[in-house]
Amino acid sequence: MSDTPENTTQQPDYLSYLLRLWRMTGETVAWRGSVERAQTGERLGFGSLDALFAFLREQTGLMSGTEGAQSPAEQRKGERRMSLEEMKAKIRWAGEEAWLKGNLDALDDVYAANYVWHRPPFPKTSGIEAVKESIEGMRSAYSDIQFVYEQMVGEGSTIAYQYSMRAKHTGVTPTMPIPPTGKEVALVGCVVVRIEEGKIIEEFEHSDYLGFLQQLGVVPPLG
Amino acid sequence: MLIEELKTKIRWANREVWVKGNLDAMDELYHADCVLHSPPLPDVRGLDAVKEHVAGIRSAYSDAQITYAEMLGEGNRIVYRYTWRARHTGQSQTLPIPPTGKEVGMAKCVAVRIVDGQIAEEFEYADYMGFLQQLGVVPPLG
Numbered sequence: 001m002s003d004t005p006e007n008t009t010q011q012p013d014y015l016s017y018l019l020r021l022w023r024m025t026g027e028t029v030a031w032r033g034s035v036e037r038a039q040t041g042e043r044l045g046f047g048s049l050d051a052l053f054a055f056l057r058e059q060t061g062l063m064s065g066t067e068g069a070q071s072p073a074e075q076r077k078g079e080r081r082m083s084l085e086e087m088k089a090k091i092r093w094a095g096e097e098a099w100l101k102g103n104l105d106a107l108d109d110v111y112a113a114n115y116v117w118h119r120p121p122f123p124k125t126s127g128i129e130a131v132k133e134s135i136e137g138m139r140s141a142y143s144d145i146q147f148v149y150e151q152m153v154g155e156g157s158t159i160a161y162q163y164s165m166r167a168k169h170t171g172v173t174p175t176m177p178i179p180p181t182g183k184e185v186a187l188v189g190c191v192v193v194r195i196e197e198g199k200i201i202e203e204f205e206h207s208d209y210l211g212f213l214q215q216l217g218v219v220p221p222l223g
Numbered sequence: 224m225l226i227e228e229l230k231t232k233i234r235w236a237n238r239e240v241w242v243k244g245n246l247d248a249m250d251e252l253y254h255a256d257c258v259l260h261s262p263p264l265p266d267v268r269g270l271d272a273v274k275e276h277v278a279g280i281r282s283a284y285s286d287a288q289i290t291y292a293e294m295l296g297e298g299n300r301i302v303y304r305y306t307w308r309a310r311h312t313g314q315s316q317t318l319p320i321p322p323t324g325k326e327v328g329m330a331k332c333v334a335v336r337i338v339d340g341q342i343a344e345e346f347e348y349a350d351y352m353g354f355l356q357q358l359g360v361v362p363p364l365g
Contacts, residue, residue, distance in 0.1 A: 120330045121353030153302050153334075155295035160302035162334055162346060188262055190332040190348045192293065192304055204292075204304060206332035206348035210355065211263025219352075219361055222318060 015059060021049075050089035057085065084154035087195055091159065092149050099147040099165070102139055104132045112199040119205040131203075137174055142167035142185075160192045169216060178218060185215040226296035229337060233301065234291065241287050241307065246274045254341045261347040264317060283315035283322070299337045306330050307349075311358060320360060329354045 016038035024030045033052040036043040046052040090110050097106035111128045118124050139145065150162035165187045170180045189207030193200045213219040232252050239248030249270060259267040259276065267276045281287070287309040294303035308328040314321060329349050336344040355361040 120350040121356060151298075151300060153295055153297045153300045155297055158293055158295050160295055160332075160334070188348070190302065190334050190346065192295075192302065192332065204332065206304070206330065206350065208262040208348060208351075210352040210361075213352065214263060222355075222360075 048093070050093060054086065054089065083198070084159065084195075087198070088152045088154060088159060088161075091152070091161070091193070091200070095147060095149065098132075098135050099139070099145055102136075104135060107132060107135075110200055112196065112201045115200055116202045117205065118203065119207070121209065134175075138167075141169065141171040141173040141176075141180070143170045144168045157195045158192060159195065160190060162188070162190045164188045176216075176218070178216065181216055183216060185212060187212045225340065226301065229301060229340070230294050230296060230303075233294070233303070233335070233342075237289060237305075240277060241281070241289055244278075244281055246277060249274060252342055253345075254338065254343045257341075257343055257345065259345050259347065261349065263351065279316050283311060283313040283318065284309035284327075285312045286310045300334060301337065302332065302334045304330070304332045318355075318358075318360070320358065323358055325358060327354060327357045 017035040018038060019033065019035055021031055021033045024032055030047075031049050032045070032047060033049060034043055034045045035052070035055070044055065046055065094106040094110040097103040107128060111131060113128050114126060115128060115131075116124065116126050117130055145165065145167040148164050150164075152159055152161040154160075167185060169183050169185055172178070172180065187207055187209075188211075189205060191206070192204045194202040210219060214221055229252075236248045236252045239245040253270050253273065255270050256268070257270055257273060259273050261267070267273050287307065290306045290308075292304040292306075294301065296302070306328055308326065311323045311325050311327055329351070330353070331347060331349040333348070334346045335342045352361065356363055
């Protein structure tokens, strides 16, 4: 292999990395990762799997060597898919920042200022402040919050995901003035969001509020 | 392309089942051992049990109509939203109250998981809270 040219450029059709993944446990559980280029030994670290996947997408999808290999229509499709994947990662990141860490400003990156939130049976609200207030209210009334995003589905300018939230009811929210019950409760639902210019402009949240209120003892069981 | 075909089948089957009461329209679309999650109701397991569940709900309502919002699919999942409207003219096991004669509506979001071209698992998120408020069973909150 002594005759291998030193200035080998990356081959667009073949990439080789040593992938390392490790789990960090702290306030929240998170995966970290690194890749080591097989050709050069160069090592790159990533704070999250989303960041790592974004890097791999960039390496494989946006590499200059592939330009012209796809028809313009295929390229546009690829770009759209890419931005949907980026949007999914952004939604996940901002949701976890807001729900788990209380970093509500993270939502500014994802929601348009004038976005509209449909959340039956509650009245429709508008503006990013509405979602911030809601999460802040929930965070003041619940502790040990766990928020899990299920697999996301994206098509065109729409993304949908199922979620589940578990928490302990240890405080009072402005929207539901009942004393803390100390109960472990869960809220499950499916959310559909409409994206425009890289931000959520409309959200349809369908959650099991009846089951949630039954768990809290606010509404009696049926039947 | 398979996803587009499934979307068409789902639309067709929902109309057959909920509007016309033709429950056998589910046979081709659903796995025999499919699972329906419709919180806060208990899970329903197996196509026969799902049909029975649907028949029970249908017996309490007439003039059912469904109106779709969006339907999207990727990989082995399809998610769609729709509104169901009907008149409450009978009594069902899931909600044992006498018929109110009221026109009621319920917003729903459904997520299905596809295995071998059929629905293996269905998650239905319906606004039961708003629905019971319309029927006067649960008072408005706040």
